[in-house]
Amino acid sequence: xxxxxxxxxxxxxxxxxxxxxxxxxxxxxxxxxxxxxxxxxxxxxxxxxxxxxxxxxxxxxxxxxxxxxxxxxxxxxxxxxxxxxxxxxxxxxxxxxxxxxxxxxxxxxxxxxxxxxxxxxxxxxxxxxxxxxxxxxxxxxxxxxxxxxxxxxxxxxxxxxxxxxxxxxxxxxxxxxxxxxxxxxxxxxxxxxxxxxxxxxxxxxxxxxxxxxxxxxxxxxxxxxxxxxxxxxxxxxxxxxxxxxxxxxxxxxxxxxxxxxxxxxxxxxxxxxxxxxxxxxxxxxxxxxxxxxxxxxxxxxxxxxxxxxxxxxxxxxxxxxxxxxxxxxxxxxxxxxxxxxxxxxxxxxxxxxxxxxxxxxxxxxxxxxxxxxxxxxxxxxxxxxxxxxxxxxxxx
Numbered sequence: 001x002x003x004x005x006x007x008x009x010x011x012x013x014x015x016x017x018x019x020x021x022x023x024x025x026x027x028x029x030x031x032x033x034x035x036x037x038x039x040x041x042x043x044x045x046x047x048x049x050x051x052x053x054x055x056x057x058x059x060x061x062x063x064x065x066x067x068x069x070x071x072x073x074x075x076x077x078x079x080x081x082x083x084x085x086x087x088x089x090x091x092x093x094x095x096x097x098x099x100x101x102x103x104x105x106x107x108x109x110x111x112x113x114x115x116x117x118x119x120x121x122x123x124x125x126x127x128x129x130x131x132x133x134x135x136x137x138x139x140x141x142x143x144x145x146x147x148x149x150x151x152x153x154x155x156x157x158x159x160x161x162x163x164x165x166x167x168x169x170x171x172x173x174x175x176x177x178x179x180x181x182x183x184x185x186x187x188x189x190x191x192x193x194x195x196x197x198x199x200x201x202x203x204x205x206x207x208x209x210x211x212x213x214x215x216x217x218x219x220x221x222x223x224x225x226x227x228x229x230x231x232x233x234x235x236x237x238x239x240x241x242x243x244x245x246x247x248x249x250x251x252x253x254x255x256x257x258x259x260x261x262x263x264x265x266x267x268x269x270x271x272x273x274x275x276x277x278x279x280x281x282x283x284x285x286x287x288x289x290x291x292x293x294x295x296x297x298x299x300x301x302x303x304x305x306x307x308x309x310x311x312x313x314x315x316x317x318x319x320x321x322x323x324x325x326x327x328x329x330x331x332x333x334x335x336x337x338x339x340x341x342x343x344x345x346x347x348x349x350x351x352x353x354x355x356x357x358x359x360x361x362x363x364x365x366x367x368x369x370x371x372x373x374x375x376x377x378x379x380x381x382x383x384x385x386x387x388x389x390x391x392x393x394x395x396x
Contacts, residue, residue, distance in 0.1 A: 016202075016319050018223035021053065022099050024129045025221065026121075028192065029107025030182040031149070032142045033135040034206050034214045036062075039105050040232035041215055054222050055102040057093035066090035067108035070121055077154045078266025091124050101222060110134075110182045118195045132192050132201045133221070135214065136185050139300040139307075140328040144290040146183070148245045150176055152274055154265060156253045159245075163296045184303075185325070186310035198315045205320030217319060238278055242288040243344035247352070248274065267363075268356040276355025281348040297328040304328075 019025060029035045042049070043061040050056075058066075065086035068074070074081050094102055104125070112118045122130050147155075147162050157165070157175055165174055172180055182188065193201050204217055215229040240248065248269075255265055292300075304326035312322060 016217060016220040019101070019131055019221050021101055021223075022129060023101050023131050024094060024097075024125055025101070025103045025131050025133055026109065026125065027103065027105035027133045027135070028109035028112075028188075029135065030110035030185070030188060031107045032145045033107070033137045035105065035107040035135065036234065037231055038135075038214055038218060038229075040234055041229040042103060042105065042218070044232050045229055048228055049103075049222070049224060052224060052228075053100055054224060055097040055100050057097055057102050058090060058104065059093065063090050063104070063106055064108055067106035067111075070124075071108060071111045071113065071117055073108065073111050076266065076270065078262035078264070078270070094125055103222065107182075110188055111178060112191070113181070115191060115194055118192055122195055127196075130196060130200065132196050133204065134185070134189055134192070134201065135204045135206055136325060137206045137208070138325055138327045139183060139185075139304045140292065140297050141208070142183055143296065143300060144292055145239055146179065148240050148290060151245050151249050151252065152240070152270060154252050154256070154262075156249060156256060158249065159290060160293060163293070167296060167299045184307070186307040186314075189311050189314055189316060193314050193316055201314075201316045203311060203316055203318045203320075205318065205322055205324050207320060207324060238283070239290070240274075240278075241283050241344075242290050244277065244348055245290060247344050247349065267359050272359035273352040273355040276358065277348050277352040280351040281345060292329075301326045301328040 027035075027038070039062050042056050043058075046056040063086075065075070065082040066089065068086075069082035069084055070087040090104070094104060109121065112121060122132075143163065143166075144159070147159050150162075155162070155175065162175070166172055166176075166179055189201065189203060202221070204214065206214055211231075215231070216226060218224075219226055219229055251269065255269070308322040308325045311318065311325075
């Protein structure tokens with residue numbers, strides 16, 4: 001079935017002049033701007049893109065470790081810290097594409113803390129060929145999604161308190177200093193434009209009214225045929241409901257309060273309970289979504305308007321309607337009412353618990369499995385050898 005690529009009755013960016021052949025397009029997000037969706041589509045179509053002269057050199061859908069390493073950022077709570085070798089592997093893969101067009105995408109590049117880090121990224125990927133792409137959505141739509149993502153990484157603060165810290169309490173850095181580094185979008189664009197130049201940076205304002213608009217924009221920029229990129233269903237990327245997030249937030253509070261190791265949280269909660277709950281349970285029409293209070297929506301709209309004005313002053317190319325950055329829902333029920341009505345589905349709670357138990361069971365099976373000598377830790381080998389020597393001495 002042929003995809004309809006005609007422009008819908010919206011301001012969404014659908015077509016753009018293709019970038020020169022040989023461009024290394026660097027998509028830096030930031031978070032919650034359609035990054036997971038576009039990365040899934042690009043990875044699924046990497047062979048089809050390669051046949052048309054466009055390479056996706058990353059070894060996975062999202063080269064998160066590489067971006068975290070070069071930006072000097074730690075991994076997710078409880079995960080091993082990304083190493084320089086992750087970044088070097090990505091750089092080598094990019095250079096292996098030669099003169100062909102290539103695309104690198106990770107929202108964690110938006111975490112680059114300063115101009116020096118940005119310059120290193122651009123230089124090592126090939127300054128004369130890098131074109132930076134920034135995708136943006138209204139701040140009012142980003143805030144609830146970003147908060148529940150922080151909760152999935154261990155945050156214990158409630159939504160309204162978090163909004164108060166991010167929007168009302170200078171210097172607006174607690175408890176998540178990464179938020180404004182990523183989502184003060186005007187400063188993000190200015191930081192990267194200072195290094196690559198305004199002519200080598202494109203901003204795409206995502207219009208949520210056009211579900212396929214972002215896919216079509218990437219196709220246009222890369223000179224790909226319309227319809228090549230299609231959304232790949234990914235239930236693990238769905239947002240948590242208000243009740244699911246609240247359950248997880250309380251779990252985080254208990255977890256931290258009892259001093260359990262971060263590694264346990266990573267294994268049992270973030271990589272066990274949460275993905276199981278997301279994959280096994282789809283929110284129903286009766287589930288309550290995370291709701292933003294009116295005062296925060298108004299504050300976000302004002303910041304968005306200021307950001308759009310400053311981005312315009314940079315003279316970078318902007319695809320889409322900058323006015324969308326100051327858009328906010330016409331009304332939002334008070335947060336207290338939404339939380340009061342929220343009830344977690346017993347099925348979701350059970351699946352979350354099962355996800356954690358499944359990790360424990362898998363670890364137990366691996367621990368009791370027969371292992372070869374080279375797989376056995378040296379300390380354990382010494383203990384086994386010692387016991388055998390003692391047995392032989394007793395027999396003698």
